Every structure is written in structure tokens, then in C-alpha cells.
């Protein structure tokens with residue numbers, strides 16, 4: 259293996275991306291009101307805004323696209339997908355949905371109840387929203403090491419705090435807790451993995467208290483790779499064996515196929531309980547489509563059936579996780595403050611350490627995203643005072659989040675390490691000029707503060 263550690267694929271089809279000048283980028287970002295969500299994608303050289311739905315498909319998947327069966331009911335492509343999911347995850351009942359959040363919605367309708375607490379490591383926004391609409395209160399119980407932008411080398415910063423979980427159940431009573439969800443990897447704190455030990459322990463507590471346990475499996479393959487590399491007893495096991503064991507501890511899962519499914523759209527919800535499946539099917543029928551397509555076209559079901567297998571291939575995962583680690587290592591060498599260890603799908607830069615001179619009220623993370631785009635045509639995303647601030651409804655006072663981060667998300671099988679070098683050099687250049695940098699002023703927020711980052715407008719502070 260020593261000599262073979264480059265990308266485990268060669269390139270058959272290419273998609274040109276445009277280089278641009280700093281003057282052009284300054285003009286574009288100004289017209290986009292200093293919000294990278296408002297740019298045209300063609301103006302971006304290297305796009306690191308998300309890893310969701312941005313994967314490159316393989317020649318096999320494209321062949322599957324041609325074979326897709328578009329029958330309304332009983333599509334062959336559905337059965338192929340169901341077979342893949344049964345084989346890799348071990349759940350017998352599989353309902354496709356148009357994307358992950360639709361599976362979240364169905365899960366919330368199945369389990370959430372008024373006034374109940376839904377416990378998780380770190381809940382993902384789309385489920386949180388659905389749970390809250392259904393009247394439940396989502397609670398995050400991630401371990402302390404996973405909470406802050408420190409460089410504690412804990413190998414599984416996505417773990418749930420088992421003591422806190424037990425205490426919470428004791429204090430509130432299991433009848434007040436309709437559901438526990440473990441998100442793998444933990445998206446909210448940087449794609450940090452959850453250990454098998456932790457999932458097993460949570461599952462035992464859940465069973466003892468008769469609380470169902472669901473897995474949010476968007477990045478399950480990356481999580482299984484971390485288990486293989488970092489947890490005792492898993493070195494000799496295949497990713498598929500690890501995945502099967504992991505899912506065996508849960509009652510079901512929800513999946514955004516746009517991540518480890520290696521497709522551009524899609525999702526599903528699974529259960530091992532026959533008695534729950536009719537309700538899942540009917541919620542799908544009214545919101546998604548008939549049970550054998552659930553909002554996806556036959557060709558997309560086919561590409562996903564193949565992509566799930568490619569996503570658990572070890573050579574692929576090694577390349578994938580190593581590329582993210584490479585980006586992190588190179589940035590660290592240049593002195594850029596990042597969250598360590600790097601997780602599965604991107605590098606998170608600590609914008610407060612990067613720009614200690616810019617207060618959160620002047621959006622240091624957003625300022626970094628803007629300057630990185632101007633410098634290298636690289637589009638990152640702010641996860642800080644623009645995305646996560648809250649408002650005190652009585653006083654109108656803004657409450658800033660603890661963390662001020664910028665995420666450089668790595669798409670799957672899309673960019674080479676030479677592209678990563680461009681990102682490193684551009685951000686290192688921004689870092690060298692950090693003392694001259696000024697913050698931004700928010701000029702437009704939109705009606706919902708928790709969604710403002712998608713449409714916000716800014717002006718530079720001079």
C-alpha cells in the first residue's frame with residue numbers, strides 16, 4: 259500500500275471549472291452582497307460550501323442511471339435499492355424519500371409526542387425543526403470533549419454522554435422520552451465519529467427503558483471507517499461488517515443519500531419493525547410518492563443502490579478521510595487554527611482565533627469566507643454568528659453562539675489534493691493579512707433569524 263496512496267480512481271469525464279481574477283471576484287462578491295450563498299456557482303473555482311449532493315458518481319452508477327426502471331409501482335430499481343440497504347444495514351423495511359429531511363419528517367411523525375424529550379448526541383437542524391413542530395423538545399447530550407473548539411485529541415468526539423443520558427431518563431421518566439437519535443458522524447461539531455462502544459451502551463440503556471433508538475446515518479460509512487481505524491477490536495473487520503454490527507443496535511435509521519450514498523439527491527427511512535411500516539408507507543404516499551419510489555426517480559434509486567456499495571469500499575474511504583486530514587494538516591502547518599482531530603467531511607476553522615480583533619457582532623467567520631473567496635475563488639461556509647445567533651424574544655437582544663467556525667467541506671471524489679493545495683495557500687494568505695482585516699455589517703436579515711445565513715446581505719466595515 260505504501261506506494262499506492264493516491265486517488266483510487268482515474269478520471270473519465272471532466273467538468274471544467276473557471277479560473278478568475280481577484281478584480282472579477284471582488285465585483286461578484288459585492289454584487290452578491292458579501293454572502294457566498296448569493297454567488298453564481300460558475301463564479302466559484304473550488305466549491306467547499308457543502309458535501310451534500312455534490313459527489314461525483316462512478317461509471318457504474320452512470321450505467322445504472324440508464325438502467326433505471328421508471329415504473330410507478332414495483333420498480334426493479336426499488337428492489338435493487340432495498341436489497342443494498344438490507345445487505346449493508348440489515349434493516350428489512352426500507353422506504354425511499356426525496357431527501358434526508360423527508361425521512362426526518364416521517365420519523366418525527368412516528369415518534370415525536372407533545373411535551374416529550376427527544377435525546378441525541380447532536381441533533382441535526384432538519385430533524386430538530388420537525389420534532390419541534392410536532393411538539394417535542396430536542397435535547398443534545400454530546401460528551402464535553404465534543405462541545406468546544408479545543409484540540410482535545412479524543413478519538414470519538416461525537417459520542418453521547420452516557421451518564422447524562424441515564425440521569426436524564428431517571429429525572430424525567432422514560433415515558434417522557436419517545437425517542438433517542440444518534441447522528442453518525444456528528445455533523446454539528448465537525449463530522450466527529452461515534453464509537454461502537456458508545457452506540458452499544460446507548461442501545462442497552464434505550465432497551466432497558468423501552469425507548470426506541472434511531473440512527474441518523476447520513477455519514478455512516480465514514481463513521482465506520484473511523485471505528486475501524488480508532489477503536490479496539492475492529493482493525494480486521496470490513497466496513498460492511500462494522501456497519502451491520504452498528505445498525506444491529508438500532509430500531510431503524512434515516513438517511514440523507516446525498517452524503518455517503520454517493521448520489522446527488524435522495525434519502526430513505528428504515529425500520530426493523532413490521533408493525534411500523536404501514537404508517538411509514540402512508541406518510542410517504544401523502545408526502546413523497548408511492549412506496550416503491552418515494553419522491554425519487556427510478557434511475558436515482560438505481561444509482562443509490564450502487565453508490566451505497568461504493569461508499570463502504572475501504573480504498574475509497576481511506577482516500578476520502580485522508581484527503582480531509584491532508585487539508586487539515588497543511589492548514590495547521592501554516593498556523594491556521596482548526597478543530598482537531600479533523601472529522602469526516604471537512605475542516606473547521608476557528609474564526610475567533612483567526613481574527614481575535616473582530617468581535618462576533620461584526621461576523622468574523624463571514625469576513626473570512628468573503629476574503630477567502632476574493633483571494634482564491636474558494637467558497638467555504640460560515641457556521642457562526644450569522645448562521646447560529648438567536649434573539650431574546652422579549653428584549654430583542656442577540657445571543658451569539660459559543661463557536662465561530664468556518665467550514666471547508668470536501669465533496670466526495672470531486673477535487674484532487676492539488677485543489678486542496680490551492681485552498682491551503684489561499685487561506686494561508688488570508689491568515690497572513692489577518693491584522694489588516696475588518697468585519698462586516700449585516701444589512702438584511704429576512705423574516706426568520708435561524709435561516710438568515712442563506713439570504714443575508716452585508717456591507718464591509720471600513
Ligand SMILES: *Cc1c(COP(=O)(O)O)cnc(C)c1O
Pocket residue numbers: 310357358359360362382384385441445474476513514515516517524525
Ligand atoms: C444532510 C443531513 C440531513 C438532511 O438531509 P437532506 O438530504 O439534506 O434533506 C439530516 N441529517 C444529517 C446528519 C445530515 O447531514
